[in-house]
Amino acid sequence: MTELPIRDASLAYLRNRIKVAIVIMLLAMGLLAARLWQLQLLRGESFIEMSQGNRVRVVRLPPPRGKIVDSAGHVVAENSPSFTFSIIPGELKDPQRLIRTCSDALGMTPEKLRGLLERSGTIPRFMAFPLKRNMSLEEVSLLKSQVTDLKGVSLEARPRRVYPWEETLCHVAGTLGEISPEALAKGPKLGYQAGDLLGKSGIEKEYETHLKGEEGWEKIEIDAKGRQLGVVSRQAPQPGADVILTVDAEFQRYAEDVFIHRAGSIVAVEPDTGRILAMVSKPGFDLNLFSPSISERQWKALNSDPLHPLENRSTRGLYSPASTFKIVTAAAGLAEDRIDPQHRFSCKGSLDLRGQVFRCWNHYGHGKVGLHRAIVESCDIYFYELGLRLGGDRIARWASHFGLGQPTGIGLPQELPGLLPTSAWKLRTYGEPWKDGETVTLAIGQGYLVSTPVQLAMMTAALANGGKLLKPAIVQKVVSLDGKMIFDHQPLVRSTLPLDRGAFSLLSEAMRDVVSDKRGTGKRCRIPGLNIKAKTGTSQVIRIKERIAEEDRIPYHERTHAIFVAYVDDQPKKFALVVIVEHGGGGGASAAPIARKIIARYYGRPDPGDPSD
Amino acid sequence: MPQTDLKPKWHAPRSVEWPLILISLMLSGIGIGLIFSATAPMGEVGRSLVLKQMTWCSLGLVLMALFVLFDYHSLDRWAVWFFAAVVIALVAVWGLGKVTAGSRRWIELGLLRFQPSEFAKLAVVLILAKYYQDAPSIEGRQISDLVKPLLLVGLPIILVLIQPDLGTASLMFLVAVSMVAVAGLNRRALLWAGGALLAIVPVLALVGDKLLLGYQKKRLITFLNPDTDPLGAGYHIIQSQIAIGSGGLFGKGFLQGTQNQLMFLPVNHTDFIFSILAEEWGFVGCAVVLILFGALFLRAMAVADQARDNFGALLVFGCTVILFWHVAINVGMVMGLAPVVGVPLCFLSYGGSALLTSFICIAIMVNVSMRRFSY
Numbered sequence: 001m002t003e004l005p006i007r008d009a010s011l012a013y014l015r016n017r018i019k020v021a022i023v024i025m026l027l028a029m030g031l032l033a034a035r036l037w038q039l040q041l042l043r044g045e046s047f048i049e050m051s052q053g054n055r056v057r058v059v060r061l062p063p064p065r066g067k068i069v070d071s072a073g074h075v076v077a078e079n080s081p082s083f084t085f086s087i088i089p090g091e092l093k094d095p096q097r098l099i100r101t102c103s104d105a106l107g108m109t110p111e112k113l114r115g116l117l118e119r120s121g122t123i124p125r126f127m128a129f130p131l132k133r134n135m136s137l138e139e140v141s142l143l144k145s146q147v148t149d150l151k152g153v154s155l156e157a158r159p160r161r162v163y164p165w166e167e168t169l170c171h172v173a174g175t176l177g178e179i180s181p182e183a184l185a186k187g188p189k190l191g192y193q194a195g196d197l198l199g200k201s202g203i204e205k206e207y208e209t210h211l212k213g214e215e216g217w218e219k220i221e222i223d224a225k226g227r228q229l230g231v232v233s234r235q236a237p238q239p240g241a242d243v244i245l246t247v248d249a250e251f252q253r254y255a256e257d258v259f260i261h262r263a264g265s266i267v268a269v270e271p272d273t274g275r276i277l278a279m280v281s282k283p284g285f286d287l288n289l290f291s292p293s294i295s296e297r298q299w300k301a302l303n304s305d306p307l308h309p310l311e312n313r314s315t316r317g318l319y320s321p322a323s324t325f326k327i328v329t330a331a332a333g334l335a336e337d338r339i340d341p342q343h344r345f346s347c348k349g350s351l352d353l354r355g356q357v358f359r360c361w362n363h364y365g366h367g368k369v370g371l372h373r374a375i376v377e378s379c380d381i382y383f384y385e386l387g388l389r390l391g392g393d394r395i396a397r398w399a400s401h402f403g404l405g406q407p408t409g410i411g412l413p414q415e416l417p418g419l420l421p422t423s424a425w426k427l428r429t430y431g432e433p434w435k436d437g438e439t440v441t442l443a444i445g446q447g448y449l450v451s452t453p454v455q456l457a458m459m460t461a462a463l464a465n466g467g468k469l470l471k472p473a474i475v476q477k478v479v480s481l482d483g484k485m486i487f488d489h490q491p492l493v494r495s496t497l498p499l500d501r502g503a504f505s506l507l508s509e510a511m512r513d514v515v516s517d518k519r520g521t522g523k524r525c526r527i528p529g530l531n532i533k534a535k536t537g538t539s540q541v542i543r544i545k546e547r548i549a550e551e552d553r554i555p556y557h558e559r560t561h562a563i564f565v566a567y568v569d570d571q572p573k574k575f576a577l578v579v580i581v582e583h584g585g586g587g588g589a590s591a592a593p594i595a596r597k598i599i600a601r602y603y604g605r606p607d608p609g610d611p612s613d
Numbered sequence: 614m615p616q617t618d619l620k621p622k623w624h625a626p627r628s629v630e631w632p633l634i635l636i637s638l639m640l641s642g643i644g645i646g647l648i649f650s651a652t653a654p655m656g657e658v659g660r661s662l663v664l665k666q667m668t669w670c671s672l673g674l675v676l677m678a679l680f681v682l683f684d685y686h687s688l689d690r691w692a693v694w695f696f697a698a699v700v701i702a703l704v705a706v707w708g709l710g711k712v713t714a715g716s717r718r719w720i721e722l723g724l725l726r727f728q729p730s731e732f733a734k735l736a737v738v739l740i741l742a743k744y745y746q747d748a749p750s751i752e753g754r755q756i757s758d759l760v761k762p763l764l765l766v767g768l769p770i771i772l773v774l775i776q777p778d779l780g781t782a783s784l785m786f787l788v789a790v791s792m793v794a795v796a797g798l799n800r801r802a803l804l805w806a807g808g809a810l811l812a813i814v815p816v817l818a819l820v821g822d823k824l825l826l827g828y829q830k831k832r833l834i835t836f837l838n839p840d841t842d843p844l845g846a847g848y849h850i851i852q853s854q855i856a857i858g859s860g861g862l863f864g865k866g867f868l869q870g871t872q873n874q875l876m877f878l879p880v881n882h883t884d885f886i887f888s889i890l891a892e893e894w895g896f897v898g899c900a901v902v903l904i905l906f907g908a909l910f911l912r913a914m915a916v917a918d919q920a921r922d923n924f925g926a927l928l929v930f931g932c933t934v935i936l937f938w939h940v941a942i943n944v945g946m947v948m949g950l951a952p953v954v955g956v957p958l959c960f961l962s963y964g965g966s967a968l969l970t971s972f973i974c975i976a977i978m979v980n981v982s983m984r985r986f987s988y
Contacts, residue, residue, distance in 0.1 A: 014926050015918050017795045021930070022914045028941050029907045033900065035948050039858045040896040047858025 060193070063213030064159055066240030068173050068203055070249040071476060076173050077204070079159035082292070083135040085143060089120045092152030101150070105143040106132050133292055134160060161197070163287035168253045171281045171312035172245065172412070172474060174202015175290040197292070202312070203243055203475065205413045210478050210486060213240035241486055244477040246275035251601070255280050258597045261581045261590065262556075265313040267457035268577035268598065271567065273491045274461065274470030276410070277575070278598070279454070281313040315408075315415040318450040319580055322537030323378045323521075323587070324565045325399070325445025327463065327507060329386055330371060332398035334503040338389040341506055344368040347381035351440070358384055358440050361538070375510035378521050378536060380444050387443025392434050395442050396422045401497055402459040403469050404451045409494075410472045418455055421448035446540060453578050456565055461576040463507065463533075464567035467497035508569075511535055515566075522564065524592040524610050527600050531570050534595070536587035537563035559583035564591035568599065575602055630916060630982040634677070636909045637975045640960035641670050641968070643902060647889050648963050650868050651882035662882060662963055669965040673972035680976035684984060688977075689924055692743040696769075699736040702729035703772040730773045730781045731966040735973060737766045737785050738792065738931030745796040746924035756802040759793060780954035784938050791934040792927065853947045857891035864895030882963040884955055887947045902961070906940050916982040925981040932974035939971075 039047065068077035085106065092098065095117050103110045113131070120129035135143070140155060147153050161176050177200040179192045192198065198212070199205035216237035255266050255278040266280035283305075289298050302310055311317070333339040349365035351358045360366065360380040366373070374382035387395060399405060405420025421442065423434035441447035454472060462469045471492040478487035511533035514522040521536040539561040562584035567576035577595060584590035593610060600607045648666050652659025706729055744762045766789045774782040798806060859865070891899050910933055917929035936959050943958040945951035957964055959971040 011923055011926065013797060014795065014923060017797055018914055018917050018926065018930060021791070021795055021934075022911065025910050025914075025937055026907065028937075029903060029910075032941070032944050032948070032950075033903055035945075035950055036857070036891070036896060036899050036903070039854060039948060040860055040891065040899070041862060044858055044861040047855050048861060 061216035061218055061234075061237045062158070062196070063215050063237035064239040065161065065213065066211040066481075067242045068211075069242055069244045070169070070252075071244065071246055072248045072250065074165070074249045076165055076169055076245065076249060077161060077163050077287070080162045081137065082133070082158060082160035083137075083140045084130050084133045084156045084158050085135060085140075086130040086154050086156065087117070087120060088152050088154060089129060094150070098147075098150060098153070101146045102143065105139070105146050107139075108132070133158075158292070161291040163291070165249050165253065166286045166288060167284045168249055168256060169245075169247065169279075170202075170284045170287050171314065172202055172247065172279055173287060174204035174206075174413070175200050175287060176204055177290070178293065201310075201413055203245070203412070206411055207243050207475065207478065211240040211243060214238035239481045241478050241480040243475055244479065246270075246473055246476045246489070247278060252278045252280070254601055255598050256282070256284070258594050259581075261584050263307050263313070263582040264561075264580045264584065264591075265317055265453040266577065266579050266594070266598065267314050267453045268575065268602070269457045269461045269472060271461040271464035271470075271569065271574040271576045273489075274458070274472045275476065275489065276454075276457075276472055276474045277602070278577075279314045279474065281311070281317070283307050283309040285309045312412065313580075314453045315410060315412050317452055317580070318416060318418060319453070319561055319563065320447070320449060320539040321404070321445040321451050321456055322539035322561070322563050323380075323444060324456065324535045324537035324563050324578075325449070326375060326378065326383050326443075327511070327535055327565075328399050328402050328404075328445075328459070329383050329390070329395055329443045330375060330507060330510075331402075331497070331499055331503060332390055332395055333371075333386045334506065335398075335499050336390065336394060339371065339386055341371045344370045345374075345382045345385045347379050349381075351381050351384045353384075353436055353440065356437055358437070371506065372510045372513070375507070375535065376513045376517050376520050378514075383443045384440040387440050388436065390439075390443070392439040392442055393422050393424075395439070396420050399449070401469070401495065402462060403494065404449070404455055404459065408452075408454050408458055408472050410454055410474055412474060415454075416452055418451040419448055445537065453580055456563075456578040456580075457576060460565040460567050460578060462497060463504075463511075464569040464574050464576045466504065467499055468493045469495045469497065508533055511567075521586075521588040522566070522592050524588055525564070525566060525596040525599070526611055527596060527603075527605055527608055530568060530599065530603060530605065532566055532568055532596075532599060534564060534566035534592070536592065537565075538586045539563055541583065556583050559585055562587040562589065562591040564588070564595050566592075566595045566599065568603070571603065575599065628983050628985075629681075630912070630979045632912050633909065633916075633975050633978055633982075636905050636912070637960060637972065638674075640902070640905055640909075641673075643890075644886065644961035644963075645670065646867075647886050647893075647961060648882050650893060651886060651889050651963075653868055659882075665965070666963055666968070669968045672965075673969050676969060677972045677976040677979070680973060681980045681983060683980075685925060685928060685977065685980045686984075688739060688928065689743060689746070692739040695732075696736045696740045696765075699729060699733050700769055700772065703733060703769055705729075706776065728966040730776065730778055731970045733769045733773055733781070734785055734788060734935050735932075735970060736769060737789050738928065738935065740765060741789060741792045741796075742924055742927035742931055745792070745927055746922065754796060754798050754802060756798075756805045758796075759798065759802060759806060762793065763789065778955070780942075780956040783954060784935075784942065784956055787938045787942075788931065788934050791938075792931050795930055796927070850949050850953060853885055853888045854949050856888040857948060860892040860895040860899075862896050864891070864893045864898055867893055883957055884943065884953075884962060885947055886958055886962045887944055890961070891947075903944075906936075910937055913978050916978050916985075919985050920981050921985055925984070929978050929981050932977050935974055936971060 064079055067075055067079075070076055087098070099110050099113050099117070103113050106113065108116075108131075116129075116131055144155065147155075163170075163173065176197040179196045179198050183192070199208040204211065214237060216235045218234045219232040255268065259266060259280055259282050262283070264280075264282050266278060267276065268278040269276050285302055289302075294302075334341070346368050347360055347362075347366035349360050349363040351360075358380070361378065366377055366379045366381070369377070369379045369382050371382070373379065396405075399420050405418055407415045407417045409415075421438070426432060426434050426438070426448075438447055442449055458469060458472055471494050473489040475487070476489050477485065480486055512531060514520040514534050514536065515525050515532045517523070522534040525532055525534055541558060541560060560583070562579075562581040564579045564587045565577070566579075568574060577598060579591040579595045579598075581590045581594070597607050645663060645666055649659075649663050652662050741762055744765070745758075766785065770782050770785045770789070773785060887899075887902075890902060894901075913929060913933040913936075917926045917933065920926040920929060939956055939959045942951050942954065942956045943962075946953050946956065957967045959967065
């Protein structure tokens with residue numbers, strides 16, 4: 001125990017120092033108390049005055065939100081002046097007088113106003129309770145004369161968001177909504193306050209930081225009764241930047257009007273730049289319903305609609321690409337040298353795979369078919385055979401070359417990646433190995449595989465531009481109010497397809513004949529003088545147990561989705577698009593005519609109508 | 614007591630340090646009342662915050678009860694592991710962290726959300742207590758005894774700084790410096806340390822200019838002159854001083870603080886809770902709370918003084934300075950004596966991780982105090 005004395009001495013040393021620390025701590029506490037004494041007792045009077053009597057109040061000046069403008073300069077979203085009349089329950093001393101004097105100016109019966117005042121008791125008494133929103137300048141000036149010496153009321157100018165094109169571009173532009181309490185609690189540094197509006201969907205959400213602007217403030221001198229005496233100093237707010245879209249609203253509206261079916265999506269894109277030319281998601285809704293805020297009844301109606309009008313199907317709709325995917329399988333077969341284009345498979349209408357039978361849509365069979373005819377007539381058996389030669393994972397790899405199974409990065413909120421099944425994915429998800437049956441269904445774009453319309457549009461664009469998979473853009477520019485360019489879209493190539501020229505021309509010729517050949521499945525898209533290349537698809541929604549002759553007898557939700565991809569690459573301006581009609585039947589029958597009308601409009605041609613044969 | 618006692622580590626409740634427990638309970642009770650008042654204007658959301666704080670409070674009590682059951686000497690063995698775990702968690706925040714108001718501070722573990730930087734303070738105390746316990750010194754320590762521990766605690770401090778959480782980082786730094794100071798330096802080492810500190814200031818200013826975020830710089834500038842930015846960083850200081858000052862001697866009364874009721878202070882239930890106390894309960898209320906804190910520190914230091922070994926004394930001292938610097942910085946901040954750096958007021962501010970850390974500090978003190986007779 002020789003160590004102990006040293007230990008004790010060291011402990012004694014430590015104890016001495018701790019005593020010094022106690023003194024320092026008590027001194028610090030004394031300093032805090034002294035400061036408190038100074039603030040509360042010595043200068044308390046002046047602070048009480050500041051907080052109660054004549055004082056300077058700092059008022060926020062919300063910045064005007066930036067506009068959303070289409071490529072031709074049409075305004076899609078802008079602000080219009082509007083006023084909100086509110087009461088601050090904690091400061092309102094004479095509600096009876098308010099009811100007496102203001103009910104006329106507000107255009108409300110005294111009973112209704114009384115009811116509103118009663119409801120204002122449910123919110124914190126320091127917060128403004130809006131009695132009437134969306135008041136015009138005339139209404140406000142009338143009201144102002146009535147409430148000059150009334151305490152506890154406030155008239156706040158709050159710009160209202162208006163959308164002159166109403167339903168057009170609704171999913172792209174997106175909506176505004178009040179900031180949620182959770183977001184408010186999390187982000188005081190972002191500069192939002194309760195009741196502030198911010199983007200909830202679409203461009204309004206994605207470009208919130210640019211559109212929002214920076215708030216300013218005003219120091220206002222206020223007398224004991226809360227009346228404003230004058231502005232002491234002021235910092236002007238910085239208006240938000242304008243967002244300029246790649247879409248022309250008139251073209252978009254045309255595309256929306258051509259789409260007469262219940263639900264579906266259209267995405268049109270400029271193949272060389274990735275600029276989106278039209279993005280339709282049906283059904284839609286009038287954006288103005290949400291401004292300044294949507295009524296509960298309307299919200300319920302939109303939210304409970306089985307067709308989900310609020311969902312942007314172009315970026316969030318998941319569809320089997322069906323036979324349009326045969327292009328991918330064909331490209332894989334050519335590039336991986338699994339087929340000779342001249343080689344023909346025999347189609348007898350069905351394929352027996354160890355007892356499991358896979359059918360061709362044409363159950364009489366196509367006979368002996370080569371690659372060209374297999375694409376033109378969309379022969380399933382050919383692609384089953386080709387799929388078996390390639391294997392599921394190789395097909396999946398090619399699908400990912402074409403951008404399937406990953407978000408395109410278009411820059412709209414909550415874009416979905418779709419699903420690209422592989423053997424590893426199957427094992428991970430279901431704990432089962434991949435089967436040949438899944439390979440053949442994948443080869444014709446059915447089964448687990450799902451993709452979004454915008455993915456299919458970019459896939460088609462890659463065919464049209466010689467193999468460049470581009471990042472799509474819906475926003476061309478972001479420009480601040482003083483004309484400074486904050487963002488300017490430049491084409492961005494995500495990857496290049498490893499396909500040679502020969503393979504491209506084979507696919508291109510086959511897709512041309514899908515439209516121009518008399519047996520082509522896409523002949524309803526024919527426009528004289530335009531070389532349209534396309535592929536149809538009919539995506540099964542449920543397993544077909546038996547064939548029903550008449551389409552009309554199938555319930556709506558069990559009907560197949562019609563899919564049609566098309567492009568034009570030999571014109572001065574190239575064009576690619578995808579049309580999806582939910583439960584629309586065959587791709588050639590219902591989606592192709594829509595594509596034809598849109599292409600005709602884009603190239604300024606008359607619509608030739610459906611071919612007679 | 615006979616030497617054959619088989620349970621030498623268990624003691625009768627009379628040796629439990631009740632004053633510390635009672636004071637911390639009183640303070641958290643006052644805190645819940647203040648949070649109720651601060652969040653009253655938030656309606657439903659406010660009620661749920663009060664409930665959450667009460668839940669955290671009960672959880673803190675349970676944790677404290679569990680914490681006193683084992684002997685604090687085992688912390689000696691755990692110190693390095695705990696320190697390593699905290700550093701790993703701080704690194705993990707980069708990968709898994711939730712971005713809240715622009716900085717990554719949280720790790721989500723199922724239902725639990727925790728902030729590793731809170732535990733980093735405890736890790737600093739533990740590792741320094743361990744480092745200095747085995748090197749007894751009477752004439753004071755060499756400069757070499759300074760380098761190693763400071764390098765060691767520098768790592769978590771930098772990790773917290775880049776989150777970025779300037780408040781916690783500076784707090785950890787102050788705690789580390791306090792512990793080094795109490796462990797003692799000889800005259801030569803003191804001169805070296807002082808010189809190095811002076812030399813570092815211009816370097817810090819240069820690095821700080823690059824490293825600090827816009828809003829952090831703004832806060833430091835507005836601390837010197839609040840009127841430069843009345844709606845932004847300076848706003849809090851001005852409004853907070855008005856709130857405190859207008860409280861006067863007796864305050865405006867519970868729920869009566871017009872200045873405070875969310876209209877003027879956006880984060881009043883967390884960092885600015887003291888302004889509510891000052892406005893609604895006046896000088897008298899503030900004095901009560903400051904006296905409670907003062908008593909807490911005095912009792913805690915008495916425990917440190919009575920500890921039977923260096924490790925225990927340093928541990929208690931470290932826990933005390935954690936609480937002390939929180940109080941000094943936070944109260945100084947709301948009164949305009951320190952820059953606004955986002956440090957909560959222990960026991961009073963809303964927030965689970967901070968409350969748990971405070972209770973753990975008390976638990977460590979109680980633990981050391983209970984075992985002062987056993988050696």
